[in-house]
Amino acid sequence: MNNNDTVLIHGGKLVGQGVDGCVHNPPVYSCNFNKYMNNKYVSKLQFYSIYYLNELNASNLIKYKYYNNYKNHFSIILHKCKLNFDQINQMSLYDKHTCSFFSDFKINNKYKSDTLFTISIYKYVVGFPLKEFFDFNKTTLFFKNDTFQYLQIAISNFFYLQISIHMINYNINLVHNDLHYYNIIVDTDNNNLPIIIDFGRSFVVNLDDHNNYYKFLSYFDKFSFKPERTWDSFEIRFIYYILKYNLFSSFYNHKDYNNIPNFLKNKKYIDNFIDIIVTYDFNYYKNISNNKFDFNKIIIMYKKFLRDFLYKFSDTKLFPSINDVIFYIYSNFVLYSIDSYSIIFNFLDFYLSNYYHLSKIDVLHNIFIKYLFVNINPIINFKFMYKTHFNFFKYIYKFFKSDKFIKNQTYLYFEQNMFQYFHNNNVNTYYFIENDIFKSIYDSKTNFVQFFDSFSFYY
Ligand SMILES: Nc1ncnc2c1ncn2[C@@H]1O[C@H](COP(=O)(O)OP(=O)(O)O)[C@@H](O)[C@H]1O
Numbered sequence: 370m371n372n373n374d375t376v377l378i379h380g381g382k383l384v385g386q387g388v389d390g391c392v393h394n395p396p397v398y399s400c401n402f403n404k405y406m407n408n409k410y411v412s413k414l415q416f417y418s419i420y421y422l423n424e425l426n427a428s429n430l431i432k433y434k435y436y437n438n439y440k441n442h443f444s445i446i447l448h449k450c451k452l453n454f455d456q457i458n459q460m461s462l463y464d465k466h467t468c469s470f471f472s473d474f475k476i477n478n479k480y481k482s483d484t485l486f487t488i489s490i491y492k493y494v495v496g497f498p499l500k501e502f503f504d505f506n507k508t509t510l511f512f513k514n515d516t517f518q519y520l521q522i523a524i525s526n527f528f529y530l531q532i533s534i535h536m537i538n539y540n541i542n543l544v545h546n547d548l549h550y551y552n553i554i555v556d557t558d559n560n561n562l563p564i565i566i567d568f569g570r571s572f573v574v575n576l577d578d579h580n581n582y583y584k585f586l587s588y589f590d591k592f593s594f595k596p597e598r599t600w601d602s603f604e605i606r607f608i609y610y611i612l613k614y615n616l617f618s619s620f621y622n623h624k625d626y627n628n629i630p631n632f633l634k635n636k637k638y639i640d641n642f643i644d645i646i647v648t649y650d651f652n653y654y655k656n657i658s659n660n661k662f663d664f665n666k667i668i669i670m671y672k673k674f675l676r677d678f679l680y681k682f683s684d685t686k687l688f689p690s691i692n693d694v695i696f697y698i699y700s701n702f703v704l705y706s707i708d709s710y711s712i713i714f715n716f717l718d719f720y721l722s723n724y725y726h727l728s729k730i731d732v733l734h735n736i737f738i739k740y741l742f743v744n745i746n747p748i749i750n751f752k753f754m755y756k757t758h759f760n761f762f763k764y765i766y767k768f769f770k771s772d773k774f775i776k777n778q779t780y781l782y783f784e785q786n787m788f789q790y791f792h793n794n795n796v797n798t799y800y801f802i803e804n805d806i807f808k809s810i811y812d813s814k815t816n817f818v819q820f821f822d823s824f825s826f827y828y
């Protein structure tokens with residue numbers, strides 16, 4: 370047996386470890402999937418659990434909808450098998466010690482010989498997790514210190530991820546629900562474009578089937594959503610808050626939801642929630658940005674849109690019970706907000722935590738930060754969604770280069786065109802104006818054009 374064969378049987382390097390799984394490249398050898406036993410694939414060994422079932426369901430939906438056209442966006446289960454503990458144990462050449470998840474449960478006697486595990490095969494994405502990609506000092510070396518190119522790729526990744534989430538949210542009603550930095554990998558074999566992995570927490574929104582709703586509610590038992598978790602969308606944190614709120618914790622059992630009167634009629638509960646959110650979010654934002662960015666205006670804006678979004682739930686005529694509030698949020702917002710919030714949150718993190726570096730190479734970085742903060746708004750017609758982000762920047766770029774603008778370069782003319790554009794796209798300009806976005810873009814028009822001139826559009 371040569372060296373290579375040994376690697377295949379053992380499973381290669383441990384390339385990742387999550388809550389309940391070990392990821393190896395090449396895959397651990399099992400289930401007779403010879404075709405995948407090479408370094409182009411990884412295996413994930415995990416418990417047979419809800420995470421696996423969610424992932425399998427998402428993989429099937431994506432494959433069914435997109436055939437082969439998903440591969441540059443998602444890494445999903447290509448093949449899988451189920452094994453019990455004894456069968457896994459018999460894979461005697463497999464180095465169990467490198468996978469702490471496996472050795473942990475060996476020590477723990479509660480696992481019986483019939484405990485089930487799954488091995489799933491995915492394409493191996495060569496590259497870095499988004500978190501590492503956002504690490505300025507590390508990544509710019511990869512781009513041979515071409516920081517401008519680095520920034521452009523970061524922004525293309527933002528636009529690209531908007532297309533990816535549109536593919537699942539809009540076309541298959543699937544919410545990924547866990548788009549943190551380590552579940553997005555920048556694929557160095559595909560123009561440094563991002564691939565989304567790990568659909569373990571995903572769910573489908575289906576208003577015709579109440580089971581989907583109860584499954585969504587059950588997540589609030591399983592996962593530790595908390596209002597302080599800055600990386601969860603406002604809607605998710607709000608549902609957590611009203612389900613778990615001190616006084617109401619006894620209601621935290623979904624069989625009883627229907628009967629709980631809507632206690633939000635007392636707006637102090639909503640105000641209290643907003644205080645928690647604003648405190649935690651801005652402590653976080655201030656901390657990562659080293660207080661270099663001025664958040665005052667943004668905090669005012671943030672409070673206002675949260676009030677506008679949430680106060681309507683205090684109306685007990687429209688929402689007699691707490692369940693009416695939650696079901697309304699589930700039916701109208703959850704699908705469009707969770708993943709898009711995560712993407713915006715990740716990029717705010719990138720801009721703010723690299724504030725010092727980016728301000729040296731990019732005069733537009735303040736605009737991008739303000740733009741992202743406006744678009745984190747939970748109210749849908751006050752923001753851009755999915756492809757409209759990209760279209761908005763493309764529109765302005767083309768406008769600045771157009772003959773009509775070259776002939777009439779006044780702010781007034783620019784602003785009129787902006788209003789028209791927003792009107793045509795059914796987007797309300799309120800927060801864009803409050804946050805000086807139009808003015809700032811106009812003032813940096815030369816840099817704006819320059820930046821997007823050298824932009825490579827892959828799509
Ligand atoms: N297809 C893949 N290509 C490259 N690395 C991967 C792949 N899938 C998973 N990984 C690595 O393994 C880690 C854990 O995998 P993931 O699917 O996110 O499992 P978990 O549900 O345990 O978080 C990831 O963060 C990533 O570093």
Ligand SMILES: [Mg+2]
Binds near residue numbers: 387552
């Ligand atoms: Mg993960």
